[in-house]
Amino acid sequence: MQRGYALPVSHQLPIVGQPQPERADAARNRQKIIQVAARMIELKGADQLSLDEVAREACVGVGTVYRRFGDRTGLVFALIDERERVFQEAFMNGPPPLGPGAGAAERVAAFLTALVDRVVDQQDLMLLLELGSPKVRFRGPYRLYHTHLTRLLAEVRPAVDPRFLADALLAPLNAHLISYQRDERGLTVEAIKAGARTLAQALTQPRA
């Protein structure tokens, strides 16, 4: 697995420059920790993820986990990383209507629909991600989503601040809300997607 979000210490977007070398033992431990964490989540659910336990299970000190991943959110970034790359690739460079080639309005709708799937797909991890402080939360994938939507909205709706609209489109698709809608309100994933499309349509249709 390549190094992704899980850079040492702080939460950063992927760096493509020269990846400064990582000592062999450090790399070994990172692997071990990620594997153990993934297995434990599969076993007992993401909400039961205890870093203490991960450390114990991986036969490393707690300090090692924290140095490698900063905090729990950092570890979750690393666990999400693989599928997240695929998703990002899809809306950045993939085929339309998600990727470039389709109209902005259509791409927004496609993006929101795909995002619902993305959230549902790794719901537990997404929930964990949203537990972090906002400083952290808005750095991860969210930042890229926001940039993407802002660009598209600026094309089609220049009258209103596209940065706000981008947030307004992303906010209803947060993992906690979706999870609540499904579990407590009884909404199906399809219903949520339909709602997302309605949202997209309402905000990309310029008016007088």
Add this chain to the structure above:
Amino acid sequence: MQRGYALPVSHQLPIVGQPQPERADAARNRQKIIQVAARMIELKGADQLSLDEVAREACVGVGTVYRRFGDRTGLVFALIDERERVFQEAFMNGPPPLGPGAGAAERVAAFLTALVDRVVDQQDLMLLLELGSPKVRFRGPYRLYHTHLTRLLAEVRPAVDPRFLADALLAPLNAHLISYQRDERGLTVEAIKAGARTLAQALTQPRA
């Protein structure tokens, strides 16, 4: 202060029926705890609120705090309570356009605008509120907001599930996001309100 959200043990909506008696010592402690908590927040910020410390400062055991308020979120409910009542009264029974008397679309817009003010007004406490688990978060004030909006939206936009739309209107006005937009994106409160109005308009305008 009346008893509001801060009912013993669990998080509930206000009960207007007969308020079952509370022992004198219990009432005394509730007061003391609320006062100490309020003072500590004023002093060191809401994010530094430690229940252990509140207990120590109020000269009661930690257990007492937890029996009275259930958990941190419960205590925050109690602290919010007063202004929250005023706000709820305003959109339930106050003068239009916020209260009844105006058209549904207009009321939605007025509500969202007022909600922005509400969130900004007690931002720190709102942030704390959102930190609780979703089970808790969606019980407090949120539940009432959602019911209110759902009713209004059902009048004006029956084609789409109004419950989803209500969530979609509330989500962008969460305290974490607003705080981020103001601090990091440099958006003014006015800009956020303008965005909220745009949202309201886009979702209350029925289309083909």
Add this chain to the structure above:
DNA sequence: GTTGCAACCGGAGGAATTTCCGCTTAATCT
């Protein structure tokens, strides 16, 4: 007043997160 008991009290303690720091070791340079 006395009494009975349900409600209440306080704080010890478990679980989890996160910080800190003295020791160890991998990688590099000579």
Add this chain to the structure above:
DNA sequence: AGATTAAGCGGAAATTCCTCCGGTTGCAAC
């Protein structure tokens, strides 16, 4: 190979949230 050193390591300890339970007390009924 040997020396140097920055990076890494592990776990003790501080902090916080929350639960639990043996002892205490307000209060209502007699």
